[in-house]
Amino acid sequence: KAGVTQTPRYLIKTRGQQVTLSCSPISGHRSVSWYQQTPGQGLQFLFEYFSETQRNKGNFPGRFSGRQFSNSRSEMNVSTLELGDSALYLCASSLGGGASAPTDTQYFGPGTRLTVL
């Protein structure tokens, strides 16, 4: 079974631009979560989507948004990029259903390394 894939793997943008990152979950997984990893703040939860609905959201500004498609693929968008948005963005997928969601294993992709100049 193919793992979680993320595209692109590397991105370089300038301040003020916007960026879209893509995540394809493991086949059959309906939950997709996004995390930001930086040396200073560590790994922080951005948001989670399940069946095309945002189920949970972390403490990030509105410039960070996401969506999920009917095939469970997900995209996240960051508008008006700032230098501090430079990070590794990780996507994770899981089965995600109902009461078992907190115990589900989340499988992570390799990440997208975003550099903002």
Add this chain to the structure above:
Amino acid sequence: AQSVTQLDSHVSVSEGTPVLLRCNYSSSYSPSLFWYVQHPNKGLQLLLKYTSAATLVKGINGFEAEFKKSETSFHLTKPSAHMSDAAEYFCVVSDRGSSNTGKLIFGQGTTLQVKP
């Protein structure tokens, strides 16, 4: 609210000696706890998870962890370190909150160095 604290930011061991990575948790609910490993420039890989079954959890690559409710700890151990174990390790708790979601809360990470 749920949280985890990894007690050491950096641990150094010699190859062939035991590994101990320490983690304490705080949770208002019966916690689901995980250990993930991240090798340089790679994503996160699950080592093991605890979900209220056996308190001693065995994972991949010879790692195991013991859930101790009285000590609110979930330390990761391995009897004999291998060079390939050098990586960053994250203790993670699932944030049940008031709804059933898959949000994970990560510790700050422990860098494991293995010396030949």
